[in-house]
Amino acid sequence: MFRFMLRRDRVQLPVWILGIVLPIVGTLAAYESLYSTAAERQESAAMMSSPAAISMTGPEFYLEDYTLGAMMGHQMLGFMGIVVALMSVLLIVRHTRKEEETGRTELVRASVTGRHANTTAVLMLAVAVNLVVALVVAVGLGATGAESITWEGSFLYGAALAVIGLAFSGLTLLFVQLLEHARGAIGISTGMIAIAYTLRAIGDMGEEFFSWISPIGWAQQTAVYLDNLWWPLFIGLAFFLVMAAIAYPLSTKRDVGAGMIPPRRGKASASAALTNPLGLAYRLQRTNLIVWSFAMLLFGIAYGSFLGEADKMIESIGDYAEEMLPALEGISLADSFAAMFISIASIVATIPALQSILRLRGEEKEGRLDGMLAGALSRYRLLGSYVAAALINTMILLFMAGLGMGIAGSQSMDNSAYLTDLMIAGLSYTPALWVVIGVAVALIGLVPRATSFSWAVLVFAFLVIYLGGALQMPEWVMKISPYQHIARFPAEEFNWVPLFWLTAIAAALIAVGMYSFRRRDISM
Template sequence: MSTSTATPAAEAPTRPVTGGNALAGTGTLIRFALRRDRVRLPVWILALFLGTAMTAQNFKTLYPDAEDRANIADSMGSPAGLALSGPRHYLDDYTFGSMLGHQMIGFTAVLVGLMSVLVITRHTRAEEETNRAELLRSTVVGRHAHLAAALSVAVLANLALALLFALALPGLGIDGVDAAGSLLFGADHAAVGIVFAAVATVTVQFTAHTRGASGMAMAVIGVAYVLRAAGDSGSSSALSWLSPIGWAQRTYPYVDDNWAPLLLCVALAVGCAATGFVLSTRRDVGAGLRPEKLGSPVASDALATPLGFALRLHRGMLVGFGVGLFLMGAMYGSILGDAEDMLKDVDQIQDALDRIGGATIAESFASMVMVVITVVAAVYVVMAALRPRSEETAGRAEPLLATGLSRTHWVGAHLAVAMGGGTLVLLLAGLGFGISGAASLGDAGMLWELVGAAVAYAPALWVTVGVAVVLFGWFPGASSVAWVVPVYAFVVGYLGQILQFPDWMNNLSPFGHVPQLPAEEMSWTPMLSLTLVAAGLVWLGLAGFRRRDLETK
């Protein structure tokens, strides 16, 4: 009996796959992104709409008569007023509608831009930084799917906001706020938001880090705002035509209803998005186009300590907020000299300034503005105080704490940077405010008064850090609730002064207990009380963190 063995034929070598669908899986990723943002995006959209609607209603209360609107138009016609609001053409017939377009687009466009940038970075660069994008790309997901999905979600969010403006604003029953103007008003916001979303598709290609990509895109938003303000306040409007925010404002909703400038937004958005997709093919997943800087083979003595390592992690954000608050303070200080002329005919603001007190309107106005500056500093301290939570959820805390590093020293280092950094950015904001304000008023003594007024809010920032660490230590899943502190401080501390909220609401905020320098006299008792409260909250938060389990990966 004989057997024969068949030799299988050799398989033909497979050729490499060329082409393929680069957008495969985009629809699934869009649904997944919408699922993840099912709370975040509605909150953004509703907050932007409600803030705009409340402001429009307040216009009716603040300026009920044509004479009142004419007076505020005269006040807003100064270079400082135009820099804070928008182009002069709105002032020709200052109805409630033109007032809404004039005073709101420049401000809300910045917030819409921030929303759009955060959507893009959250669903692209953050996915790569956590290695989830690489895992998904190993399946049937195309090269451009993540970027296309993120951009689609940003566009949908902006269109939803535009639709809400278009449908709801005319229903408020405000004279001059008609359907045609509201449609354009909404389109303005959507156009600017989509432009900055497209800008973010470019910035996420350059750096391997989410914070860096967000920071570059936000810097572009800041430059756009500065160009708009400089063009509107100067004799030439050329600079405003270099800014997407300036293009949106020059559609003049409720005045001329000119849609043509939005074509520039469309062209820029398409160009930036196309650039982003092209650049994404020039790099590896998880990497950036900008080469990583080679570090020293041996860590420095400072970097080997918990505080030095925490400072290294926070330094980019700290520098960004420090520079931004210095410039913000300088911008507000530049209009202190015009404060009396700008606000003398606005009865409600005059009433708020009278309640604050102060020898001059400039001092009272500086005290009111200081609340806004401090709220921005509070945003920094919340982000810094919640950094340990980010490290924990990303899985980076576990290997660190597996060494001889104690939990208290690890979290304490981050809290020290948050509290010290918050005080530093307040100091820089006060310096910018003081230098510019002293020059505007011709009073060198205002420099140190405004620096002291800013630093006086440091204990309130420390309390904010304490609230964040208590949530992190005892209720880590609810850590984001710490954002309520700066939001509430802005609503009751700034808007509440104008809308005359009851005092007990202001007392619920740590910022409501700080003496409103330079209008008020310094009082050390509340400062000491806030410091003790902050120390107690930090101790309580650290105690909770020592007792709970660490979230592991």
């Protein structure tokens, strides 16, 4: 079974590994070129010492001696940890819950295979893939020979990424036993990634305890390329073993295709909402939407609570404060931080929004669209229902992020105006998310096998916000991201014009996708 899983993922796994290694090595090369002297690196450290920057990157202790290695540990380890965690989540769900939904697990279990064979094989695969990622990252970094990039630090860097992947592999394996459907397991597991990132951000901005209950925080506490502490990784390994130990016996206490949490008994007859495709689309995504809405609310509250301390926290910038403050002339620090936090929230909200529209492609691959389209339901109406659900979901998620940040921000600032301003600021990113959804719809219609590449838009947008300034990206490159065209309200004046053009682009992409979907064959 382990060999069969490798055979099925012979294309996916190399793509994932290259997608993790190349940005890491490429970023190191860019840092080496852009920050060739210690003075330039320390100037960058001063710029990265603001609370907003720390919340996006990592702990402040990396900034004390900002070598190339410290820059990689501070700015890239947490971000690439998210990618490794996402890879691990999708890998576990693909070979467990999705296999049960298609009926293949039942056929395999009917043969001479043990009850734990599938679970053991997928854990072997998760461990192997994360070990390969660790090894390739370590060799890729160490072979550069860059200043302060030691071999010990490089192997610790790779191991930290692997431990993040293993921690979320074990957690996802537990959710797979508890939940009945793959979409629920993916939704809650990816939601936990967002929560782990938020806990790490809160911890790094002052409440250190929260960093120690996040797998991403465990990796960054290794002080890679500085003190090279290996012991925090043992917390992640212990967490992985505990999750796996809990999941193993649960897999034998449930029926194949069922979850430990029994589904709520439905009504004797379908509601009026389920008699139309939009109602069905929302019913399939209900759990994911609820979990992510709650996560975005907490995300907003966590960041909004720091706005009242903006003036005090800016003192941590030190000697370079005067160089940074002119750019903020006439704008309160709280407004600047709020605008930055909202932009981060918009990136995070894109994850469930994309999951919402890509659910249609999953239904197609699983062969469930044929039965729906065999009746009077048109393709326009079917795809349109998923598009409508995704578009509405973006507004809900951004509203929840703005609401949470507004509630906490207005309390910390003792200014009720922040509640309305931050809700408007959150909703202002809606057209940018619609553009990403438009790209996904266009791919579903034109090149259905390439729909997963719609995630590249999100990754690029995150890189622009996360590393655009550090890598000194050209302005025209940064403007490719739809998020860069949104005014940073309330730090900047609200501007309707970009919202209009982004909405028009999204509408054009959706129209192309729907027209192409109507003309192509339904595939699996």
